[in-house]
Amino acid sequence: MSVLIIAEHDNNILKSSTLNTISAAMKLSDDINLIVLGSKIENLCKNTQSIHKVSKILKCDNEKLENFIPEIMAPIVSNIAKNYTHVLAPASTFGKNLLPRVSALLDVTQISDVIEILSENTFVRPIYAGNAISQVETNQNINLLTIRPTAFDKCEESGGEASIEEIEFLNTDTPTVFIGREVSKTDRPDLGNARVVVSGGRGMENSDNFELLYELADKLNAAVGASRAAVDSGFIGNECQVGQTGKMVAPELYIAIGISGAIQHLAGMKDSKVIVAINKDTEAPIFNVADYGLSSDLFQAIPEIIKELDLLNKIES
Amino acid sequence: MKVLVAVKRVVDYKVQIRVKADQSGVETENVKMSVNPPDENAIEEAVKLKEQGLAEETLSVTIGDEKAQDVLRTSLAMGIDRSILVKSPNSLEPLAVAKTLSKIIEKENPDLVLLGKQAIDDDANQTGQILSTLLNWPQACFISNLKIDGNKLFLSREIDEGIEKLETNLPAVLTCDLRLNTPRFASLPNIMKAKKKPLDIIDISTLGIDTNPKIKVLKVEEPPKRKAGIMVNDVKELVEKLKYEAKVI
Numbered sequence: 001m002s003v004l005i006i007a008e009h010d011n012n013i014l015k016s017s018t019l020n021t022i023s024a025a026m027k028l029s030d031d032i033n034l035i036v037l038g039s040k041i042e043n044l045c046k047n048t049q050s051i052h053k054v055s056k057i058l059k060c061d062n063e064k065l066e067n068f069i070p071e072i073m074a075p076i077v078s079n080i081a082k083n084y085t086h087v088l089a090p091a092s093t094f095g096k097n098l099l100p101r102v103s104a105l106l107d108v109t110q111i112s113d114v115i116e117i118l119s120e121n122t123f124v125r126p127i128y129a130g131n132a133i134s135q136v137e138t139n140q141n142i143n144l145l146t147i148r149p150t151a152f153d154k155c156e157e158s159g160g161e162a163s164i165e166e167i168e169f170l171n172t173d174t175p176t177v178f179i180g181r182e183v184s185k186t187d188r189p190d191l192g193n194a195r196v197v198v199s200g201g202r203g204m205e206n207s208d209n210f211e212l213l214y215e216l217a218d219k220l221n222a223a224v225g226a227s228r229a230a231v232d233s234g235f236i237g238n239e240c241q242v243g244q245t246g247k248m249v250a251p252e253l254y255i256a257i258g259i260s261g262a263i264q265h266l267a268g269m270k271d272s273k274v275i276v277a278i279n280k281d282t283e284a285p286i287f288n289v290a291d292y293g294l295s296s297d298l299f300q301a302i303p304e305i306i307k308e309l310d311l312l313n314k315i316e317s
Numbered sequence: 318m319k320v321l322v323a324v325k326r327v328v329d330y331k332v333q334i335r336v337k338a339d340q341s342g343v344e345t346e347n348v349k350m351s352v353n354p355p356d357e358n359a360i361e362e363a364v365k366l367k368e369q370g371l372a373e374e375t376l377s378v379t380i381g382d383e384k385a386q387d388v389l390r391t392s393l394a395m396g397i398d399r400s401i402l403v404k405s406p407n408s409l410e411p412l413a414v415a416k417t418l419s420k421i422i423e424k425e426n427p428d429l430v431l432l433g434k435q436a437i438d439d440d441a442n443q444t445g446q447i448l449s450t451l452l453n454w455p456q457a458c459f460i461s462n463l464k465i466d467g468n469k470l471f472l473s474r475e476i477d478e479g480i481e482k483l484e485t486n487l488p489a490v491l492t493c494d495l496r497l498n499t500p501r502f503a504s505l506p507n508i509m510k511a512k513k514k515p516l517d518i519i520d521i522s523t524l525g526i527d528t529n530p531k532i533k534v535l536k537v538e539e540p541p542k543r544k545a546g547i548m549v550n551d552v553k554e555l556v557e558k559l560k561y562e563a564k565v566i
Binding site: 070071074092093094096097098100101103104105107108109110111112113122126127128129130131132133134135136137138140174175176177178179180181182183184192196220228231232237238239244245247252253263264270273274275276287289290291292293294295296301304305308309312 | 343411415456478531546549558
């Protein structure tokens, strides 16, 4: 058995979702190859050589790959995929954009959002926003899987000695032109793999009030998340949305503030280790999944929590 | 321009689903069914393009049994001109759905195909991408903004990092995010009118495609339940619990 992983990166740094995907692949094989498609990725590939269990890096370096246009990437992947029993990509917007195209080119049905690998051909994936868990079996020659990053630990980034092999760039003409990316800059941890996530919902009322949430997040070294309602209302950017159609998170601590807890939101966070819910409405469904619930006005509660945390820090120092 | 919208009939998003006792799947009998939510955004966008004079004709397609006609009628009530039901006794995997749609597209020759970005039942997020590949048309997934000028499309897509902007040409396949627009409610007069709009039925067996599943569902289970938590009285107690009981801060 041989496993190929499609690396998610930004041409400079490997994204942690790739490390989670490698961990998933270890359940299948000790022979893991990583395909890196991008532009000016010499350093990226060198820095990736030490990753545990990766034996070979397939490098495809071309300026046309700079912006990850899936129409250009997919044929290169499908051409190589024929040498493998399994091809894995993270179930991020990157993997979701790309892997189904590979499935079309190979005429194989992809299995999306795998959370558990039971054997080489038996996989577990959530359906209906995680309200049901489906166990599926396939006997296809090539297994295409997207992996939910939060369901697998990150692999070790040291101990490996992968070789680097250049692979041929196959050009695909496409009328698609990349114009730009609006990426909000933040010093906070990445939402997808933060230890603590503080999320705000409609109850935050406006974007100015989110400043209060940012202050709390910074006290806890937390990432900031949001419900769809908060994003739709323009309080915060779409990259912060947690839920069925947003990001999946599973931190040690998830604090939901002013979030009622629609099933679509719960889908994105109910695998968190400890869940705290703060909401005025004692009937809010978020309390059904919370380990600790506090029925309180959030505009009183947040400053009080910040004060308590400060006090705690003082005692400890 | 002719716009084709693909629509899926799914368990309504407000319904708390139930796993069948024999673990064969999720109960869909006697459960409220609706248009898959992001497909409503696709319908709305097509209707808007017609209202703006950019589309001459709009067409919706679904695959399913007789009952699936109701989601097509909803699309017609929202303003789509006509519909096609591809009758299939079985539910299909995304690969087979895309192959079916590509056959319809061969016949209908639309310039633009709109789909929802994912179905809220199987959460696969594949069909649009596969369809774009089969047609060899440009793909833009998870779009939250669309402007059309002649043959040119200007798009914003929602990605994990924020927003990505692309330009491409027709014909194209786009998958719609929930933030693309606000789907309208069908008014009663429009619901009545929709009953008279054309709805053709094609049997899937006439399309000559392989629809056999490649994946076997072994079982469907309920997710593990979280154990009940507690309500704390105040912030002080909350912070203490997090510090000394849960040990997460």
